[in-house]
Amino acid sequence: MGVMLNEAQRNAVTTTEGFVRVIAGAGSGKTRALTHRFAYLVNELGVLPEHILCVTFTNKAANEMRQRIHNLIGDNDTGYINTFHGFCVAVLQEDSNAVQYPKSFLVLDNSDIDSMLRIIYEERNLTLRDKTFSDARDMIEIQKLFRKPEYYQDLIDMSLDALHDKYLEAVETDDIIFYGYLYQQKKCFGLDYNDLIKFTLYIFRQNADIRLKWQKRLEYIMIDEFQDIDGLQYELMEVLCDYHQNLFIVGDPDQTIYTWRGASVKYLLDFDKRFPNVKTIMMVENYRSTPQILSVVNSLISKNRSRVPKNLIPILSDGEPVRFCFAQNAEMEAGWIAEEIRKLKDTGVQYRDIAILYRAHYVTRPVEEALLEAKIPYHIYSGVPFFGRAEIKDALSYLRMIVLQDDLSFRRIANVPKRNLGKRRMEFLEQYAQAHECTLYQALKSTVDDEIFKGTKAQKFIRLVESHTYTYSDLPVSELLSKLIDESGYEEMLRTEGSQERLDNLAELKQSVYDYEITCGEEASAEHYLSHVAMFTNADIPDQADQVKLMTVHAAKGLEFPRVFLCGMSEGIFPSRKTRDIQGMEEERRLAFVAMTRAEKQLTMTAAEGRNFDGSPRYPSRFVLDIDRSLLEFVNPLRESLVKEARQYVTSQERYMPEDMKEVLFEAGTRVHHDLLGDGTVLEMDKDRLTYTVQFDGIATPRVLSVKAKLSKI
DSSP: OTTTSOHHHHHHHHOOSSEEEEEEOTTSOHHHHHHHHHHHHHHTSOOOGGGEEEEOSSHHHHHHHHHHHHHHHOOSOOOEEEOHHHHHHHHHHHHGGGGTOOTTOEEOOHHHHHHHHHHHHHHTTOOTTTOOHHHHHHHHHHIIIIISTTHHHHHHHSOHHHHHHHHHHOOSHHHHHHHHHHHHHHHHTEEOHHHHHHHHHHHHHHOHHHHHHHHHHOOEEEESSGGGOOHHHHHHHHHHTTTTOOEEEEEOGGGOOOGGGTOOTHHHHTHHHHSTTOEEEEEOEESSSOHHHHHHHHHHHTTOSSSOOOOOEEOSOOOOOEEEEEESSHHHHHHHHHHHHHHHHHTTOOGGGEEEEESSGGGHHHHHHHHHHTTOOEEETTSOOGGGSHHHHHHHHHHHHHHTOOHHHHHHHTTSSOOSOOHHHHHHHHHHHHHHTOOHHHHHHHHTTSGGGTTSSHHHHHHHHHHHHTTGGGSOHHHHHHHHHHHTSHHHHHHHHTOHHHHHHHHHHHHHHHHHHHHHGGGOOHHHHHHHHHHHHSOOOOOOSOOEEEEEHHHHTTOOEEEEEEOOOBTBTTTBTTOOSHHHHHHHHHHHHHHHTTEEEEEEEEEEOSBOTTSOBOOBOHHHHTSOGGGEEESSOOOHHHHHHHHHHHHHHHHTOOSOHHHHOOOTTOEEEETTTEEEEEEEEETTTTEEEEEETTOSSOEEEETTSOEEEO
16 A cells, blocks of 8 residues: 555545545545545455445446445445435435335436426426426425425325325416426325435434434445535435544535535535544645646635635646637637647647537537538537537528528428427428429418418418518628527527527527628628538538547546647636626636646647627636736737736726625515615516616615615615
8 A cells, every 4th residue: 555655645544533534636646545445444444345435426436436446345345335316315225115105216317307397387387488497497406405495294294185286276386386396206206316315314314213224334434525515415424424423525625616506615624613523634746737737726726715725736747838829819719729739649649638628618619610620520528519509500590591491491490489380280291392392491381371370370480581581692691690590589489498508509609600701701691601611510520539528627527638728718708707706706716727637748728809799808817817927838928908908807897796696685575775775675686687676665666776786684
């Protein structure tokens, strides 16, 4: 063991008793410490694997850890190496009879939940205008976690009939959906992720014998990625370690990037205040990245306040400087990345050793175009290639419908959004088109007065196409595209679905058309654009292993790559323009830290000048400016005036940011006081615009105020 582990790792492995907190920096070998500690408990202390609980946060990590531990202890029984949810499934499979549930209960995923929602919407005549499925799932989660945290007692104690009555009696949309969902759950003994922990905790609270059985069984508890733990998981952990008092946690406050899922960095930072005689071990020797990369990330993360101060110490020898390229526009940024990748390939670097990371999927459009043009193979992880995404294909099909009126486009969008042109009517058109040797669109025009199209929006669709068919060449392509997705109701459909990412992608498509017009000048036309873009939509890159990897930073967590390009490092992209408070900005900075610490040998950051959708200039990201300038190599020097402007912009923005949005958000119905306008009642809170509508007692009409207004709760 001495050869394989450094002093801090060895300390973590051999400190077996009591409460141990390991603050483990990125790339410091924490997985190695965890797996060797498990092996040490089994091989040296003689502890049985089934008396050890080792918790990680993803199934992938649990599987990898199981494999590593199996290799170290040579035993197929590797105890409980699970996610929290996976462990709860094990408890419930053994003890679900305590809540009258069968051992064969069903664990529900999102598609199961959506199937249940479909039934409820149909039964109670709800539509997506009442609530999108995505919003309904969020609402159910919020109800279960915060508003009706005792809901599980209804699931456990109420009979199926009583629950059904509660659902039928519900009047408010949220109540209809919520109780309809509980009824559907009870019907098939289905449990979702929130239920698994809630049910387990309930059984432990209600049944001292079962609780003690599990407490005695789990002699040693180890929890990985402790910075990602949420309140319910923390409560479960407290119960489980209460008997033997052996709890070992590993985490990095600088990698907390899931607060939106309920994680809190405070559990890790305040661990020593909650438990007695905590031993804290710092693991900061980094085996992953070069000293140059580590200097940059240390400089960046030191700007955060909610953290345990620490610097990652490099073990690897010197490497290449960290570069920043600020291009004139997004196309040139993407072109530069493609050119750099080509140069790397020429020096013998494999494509598979290169990753391009970004904050949000919509940033990939120019990058994909540049890679396709340079014939560089790539693969997008946890996402569909930009031009292969449904909303992009749909929008381009509307454009093609005006120019070409082809059958492929017609089939794709005639009933998107829904116009009542379903399967039966499409079959009718196919038969007519075949018999009369015409296109599907011509078939629709010829038969639109037929009885079969009564009660459909076929006429409206024809009017949309006809109104642009003869005049489209008079409009710039970008304007034509905007008109089509607006007048067709397509954009409204996405808004109703509540799909912000898809709307962002549409905005990026509009931007790409606009950029194309500027580049092509007089040649720019709808026909030319469609043939230009066809090479991207139909590009057939062979599926081979040697490909550049593209993924979001969230998807890259836990992975590492020899060479990383971090693109879109502009204000409004990274940090995201949706960041509302100082806590959120610290999380964005941690996310940037996670992105940069994925790189082993080479880190390159890029951004582009230009303007955002809202007209604001695209400044280099504050996270680039956070880094000591002497640690970066600038591919093209940044204008001092630009740096000054960017810093002023950041300062003015942060000046008005509250410390924590939760402290300034008042729900509708809250009584508030304003120093100048007096007392009043919040009528509405708009989370997108960050405004309140307040009816003040002494003013006849309501006022819309920014959340920055100095309001205090009465």
